[in-house]
Amino acid sequence: MTDKYISKDGLNGLIASVKASGGRFVAPVLDTRQVVYKEVSSAEEIVDDYILPRNSYKEIAFPQTEILAKYELTRDGVTIDPVEIVARDTVVFGARPCEAASLASLNSVFTWDFIDETFTKRQEKVVVLSLGCVDADDECFCTTVNLSPASTEGSDVALYETENGYIVTPLTDKGTAFVSAHSDSFTDVAKGEEKKELVNPEKVEGVDLTKLGERLAKSPNYDNPEWAELTRKCCGCGACTYSCPTCHCFDIIDEGTAFEGERRKNWDACQFNHFTLHASGHNPRDTQYKRYRNRFMCKFHIYPTKFNSTGCVGCGRCIRVCPVRLDITDLMTAMSS
Amino acid sequence: MPEEAKIETEGVFEPKIMAFVCNWCTYAGADLAGTSRMEYRPNVRIIKLPCTGRIDPLFIMKAFENGADGVLVSGCHPGDCHYTTGNYHARRRWTAFKDLLAFTGIDLKRVQFSWVSASEAIKWVELINNVTDDMEALGPFMKFKEMNKKGPNQG
Amino acid sequence: MENELREKAKELLESGEVAVVIGYGFNRKKTRITPVFITKPEETDKLVFNELCVNNLSIYLTRKYRDIQKIGRPAIVAKGCDIKNIVVLITEGQTKREDIHILGVTCSGVVYKQELFKGELKPEIMPSKCHNCDVRNPHVADTVIGEKSDFTPPEEPTGMVFDKIKEIDAMSDSARWDFWNEHFNRCIKCYACRQLCSLCYCERCITEKNMPQWIETSAHPRGNLAWNLIRAMHLAGRCTFCGECERGCPVNIPLNLVNQKLVLTVKNAFGFESGIDENVHPPMIVFSEDDNENFIK
Ligand code: SF4
Ligand code: SF4
Ligand code: SF4
Ligand code: SF4
Ligand code: SF4
Ligand code: FES
Numbered sequence: 144m145t146d147k148y149i150s151k152d153g154l155n156g157l158i159a160s161v162k163a164s165g166g167r168f169v170a171p172v173l174d175t176r177q178v179v180y181k182e183v184s185s186a187e188e189i190v191d192d193y194i195l196p197r198n199s200y201k202e203i204a205f206p207q208t209e210i211l212a213k214y215e216l217t218r219d220g221v222t223i224d225p226v227e228i229v230a231r232d233t234v235v236f237g238a239r240p241c242e243a244a245s246l247a248s249l250n251s252v253f254t255w256d257f258i259d260e261t262f263t264k265r266q267e268k269v270v271v272l273s274l275g276c277v278d279a280d281d282e283c284f285c286t287t288v289n290l291s292p293a294s295t296e297g298s299d300v301a302l303y304e305t306e307n308g309y310i311v312t313p314l315t316d317k318g319t320a321f322v323s324a325h326s327d328s329f330t331d332v333a334k335g336e337e338k339k340e341l342v343n344p345e346k347v348e349g350v351d352l353t354k355l356g357e358r359l360a361k362s363p364n365y366d367n368p369e370w371a372e373l374t375r376k377c378c379g380c381g382a383c384t385y386s387c388p389t390c391h392c393f394d395i396i397d398e399g400t401a402f403e404g405e406r407r408k409n410w411d412a413c414q415f416n417h418f419t420l421h422a423s424g425h426n427p428r429d430t431q432y433k434r435y436r437n438r439f440m441c442k443f444h445i446y447p448t449k450f451n452s453t454g455c456v457g458c459g460r461c462i463r464v465c466p467v468r469l470d471i472t473d474l475m476t477a478m479s480s
Numbered sequence: 481m482p483e484e485a486k487i488e489t490e491g492v493f494e495p496k497i498m499a500f501v502c503n504w505c506t507y508a509g510a511d512l513a514g515t516s517r518m519e520y521r522p523n524v525r526i527i528k529l530p531c532t533g534r535i536d537p538l539f540i541m542k543a544f545e546n547g548a549d550g551v552l553v554s555g556c557h558p559g560d561c562h563y564t565t566g567n568y569h570a571r572r573r574w575t576a577f578k579d580l581l582a583f584t585g586i587d588l589k590r591v592q593f594s595w596v597s598a599s600e601a602i603k604w605v606e607l608i609n610n611v612t613d614d615m616e617a618l619g620p621f622m623k624f625k626e627m628n629k630k631g632p633n634q635g
Numbered sequence: 636m637e638n639e640l641r642e643k644a645k646e647l648l649e650s651g652e653v654a655v656v657i658g659y660g661f662n663r664k665k666t667r668i669t670p671v672f673i674t675k676p677e678e679t680d681k682l683v684f685n686e687l688c689v690n691n692l693s694i695y696l697t698r699k700y701r702d703i704q705k706i707g708r709p710a711i712v713a714k715g716c717d718i719k720n721i722v723v724l725i726t727e728g729q730t731k732r733e734d735i736h737i738l739g740v741t742c743s744g745v746v747y748k749q750e751l752f753k754g755e756l757k758p759e760i761m762p763s764k765c766h767n768c769d770v771r772n773p774h775v776a777d778t779v780i781g782e783k784s785d786f787t788p789p790e791e792p793t794g795m796v797f798d799k800i801k802e803i804d805a806m807s808d809s810a811r812w813d814f815w816n817e818h819f820n821r822c823i824k825c826y827a828c829r830q831l832c833s834l835c836y837c838e839r840c841i842t843e844k845n846m847p848q849w850i851e852t853s854a855h856p857r858g859n860l861a862w863n864l865i866r867a868m869h870l871a872g873r874c875t876f877c878g879e880c881e882r883g884c885p886v887n888i889p890l891n892l893v894n895q896k897l898v899l900t901v902k903n904a905f906g907f908e909s910g911i912d913e914n915v916h917p918p919m920i921v922f923s924e925d926d927n928e929n930f931i932k
Pocket of ligand 5: 821822823824825826827828829863880883884885886887888
């Protein structure tokens with residue numbers, strides 16, 4: 144399909160058209176002094192000068208809390224009702240190219256040995272409209288992990304900002320189908336309509352992903368005292384994991400009373416000290432640096448070797464949100480040498 | 481409570497009141513009311529604890545989460561605690577907790593505190609009747625009930 | 636001031652009086668301040684102190700950081716407000732006064748969040764605690780570094796937190812309930828608030844107990860409310876209003892309001908202020924027979 148065009152005002156038409164077909168339109172909006180992905184009903188709500196929203200849009204396919212079943216205890220016994228997965232057609236507008244690459248990574252985890260339908264059914268219904276970045280901040284490092292503001296991995300439709308609108312490039316079948324389904328909202332690209340120049344965040348000096356991977360694969364490095372030195376300040380909150388687009392850990396828990404309640408799949412974080420606590424009281428990751436090491440290993444060793452996908456997409460969220468400003472690129476540099 | 485009164489429950493509203501009481505005074509007082517065949521409103525469910533010092537603010541939260549319309553906390557009069565000082569500590573804790581609850585918008589009539597001794601069966605009877613009247617006037621505790629109905633923030 | 640700090644730190648490390656200096660340093664790009672742990676005398680020039688030094692480093696003195704404790708006796712760079720937390724830790728038997736060397740720094744205020752700093756520390760980017768600070772000259776320290784501050788806090792506390800508390804106090808019950816539900820509903824249960832609070836040093840938090848479960852861990856308004864109220868309650872009479880919990884909250888929940896509300900309650904009801912004197916017992920473990928009980932029937 145050839146490129147199309149949509150003006151900023153024209154977004155209202157697209158939003159209405161998506162809604163009319165029963166879908167929802169998620170975009171970056173301002174909420175409590177932060178930019179977050181949220182459902183919108185008009186183009187005016189959407190902000191356009193943002194680097195990255197605070198939250199990752201992974202929560203559309205992998206919600207923080209998901210009800211798997213409901214249980215009830217009565218005189219006659221226990222009843223368990225599985226809950227049907229309600230996957231809604233969802234359009235994510237303005238996803239950054241780094242983050243767009245993340246859903247595929249999550250998919251590789253959720254379909255590895257078992258197809259986790261709570262994820263796949265929702266993911267199938269997500270259309271990602273990525274928006275090339277014209278601005279970046281100190282924390283962005285997509286270029287260091289072989290992505291860039293121009294990458295299209297994971298995106299269904301690529302958008303590029305122009306003076307008053309966006310040039311629309313459908314990339315996948317899903318994307319083409321989306322643009323055709325809402326064709327009234329798009330026009331042909333007028334002559335002279337020019338894409339704004341994309342930024343090109345500087346690569347972090349001294350990072351070599353191949354070396355890094357090789358080093359992590361060697362077991363003596365696992366016990367290198369450097370880990371403790373570099374990550375001693377980590378306070379073990381889940382802020383980085385809960386904002387990261389490729390963190391995927393969850394816990395299944397029954398919550399309610401003794402008589403009725405729900406079985407829920409909740410986000411969990413390897414940064415919590417109880418994450419690996421055994422019933423015996425033994426904790427194999429008994430200090431914080433071991434937990435941080437796990438997160439790092441997950442991104443740069445487990446994802447690439449076990450799932451053959453990108454672990455860290457370089458969005459920089461974990462750096463921005465970290466209350467002690469632990470910078471993952473510092474570790475990448477240290478572990479590359 | 482205009483907005484809460486509007487929400488009509490089916491038939492007559494029978495408030496559910498959760499009472500956390502200490503074993504040595506208030507529970508004994510309630511027991512005395514029972515053995516003396518005094519009648520009082522049946523809306524209260526009593527949970528007996530060793531001492532008011534054992535009443536964690538979480539108990540109050542849990543009671544509301546599980547559908548209580550009101551909570552009553554009661555124990556020995558100051559100076560009479562079986563463990564000497566449990567109720568003095570409890571009093572401090574309640575002082576802070578009630579302010580916190582009020583700050584979050586919970587009407588303090590929903591959480592009531594009292595001292596009832598082992599001999600004060602009459603005070604117990606009056607207390608329960610009054611608390612029940614208060615809850616009837618306030619209506620069902622819709623704030624929590626509505627919150628319970630809400631699903632989790634799902635994608 | 637920084638030279639003085641580095642000299643002193645060097646001296647302490649060289650003499651073997653301390654094995655590690657917990658302080659502030661720049662990140663690689665020199666744009667943000669981050670905690671640093673200095674163990675070698677030659678590395679002390681990494682230490683800095685400026686208006687971006689927001690972290691309350693006293694968390695690293697708690698038992699959660701076993702590998703830091705293994706290094707040996709620490710010296711800690713602390714602003715007056717951070718020292719308040721150290722004082723509480725001492726009162727509560729979490730550390731001993733003689734086991735740490737407090738490098739108290741005189742302070743003229745810090746930013747609310749580092750991201751807000753655009754080259755100048757304006758009053759509107761300072762947290763309320765700084766506007767009312769009575770410890771710009773550290774009140775408990777082994778070494779005081781920096782020039783004496785002659786700031787006197789205003790009689791009536793000023794700042795956003797205090798204004799907002801007044802505003803909420805004047806609201807109806809329902810408006811308050813809505814206000815807090817809106818905020819608490821955003822909670823993602825990341826527990827950054829707990830992890831950043833040096834006074835939340837329990838190794839097993841109540842929210843991690845599941846037999847029985849007291850606080851729902853799901854992203855459900857019910858568990859979010861319970862978590863936020865009980866967290867605040869567990870800090871009643873202990874919280875020093877250092878603001879770390881709110882700073883760390885990734886979803887901007889105004890936790891300072893609940894904290895300060897309880898600070899005020901404790902002050903009014905028991906005349907107690909947390910973090911001033913390590914020899915005074917905190918209000919929730921003592922009592923007075925004359926405590927007000929006008930709310931008890
Ligand atoms: S590890 Fe950090 S930079 Fe990498 S994808 Fe996750 S949040 Fe983004
Ligand atoms: S790296 Fe930062 S955000 Fe992540 S757990 Fe550690 S302190 Fe929290
Ligand atoms: S509260 Fe006082 S000591 Fe603490 S940062 Fe502000 S001015 Fe400095
Ligand atoms: S509760 Fe918050 S403000 Fe109070 S001491 Fe802990 S981190 Fe500081
Ligand atoms: S830091 Fe904020 S979002 Fe995280 S658990 Fe605390 S209140 Fe909730
Ligand atoms: S035993 Fe009744 S209050 Fe302590």
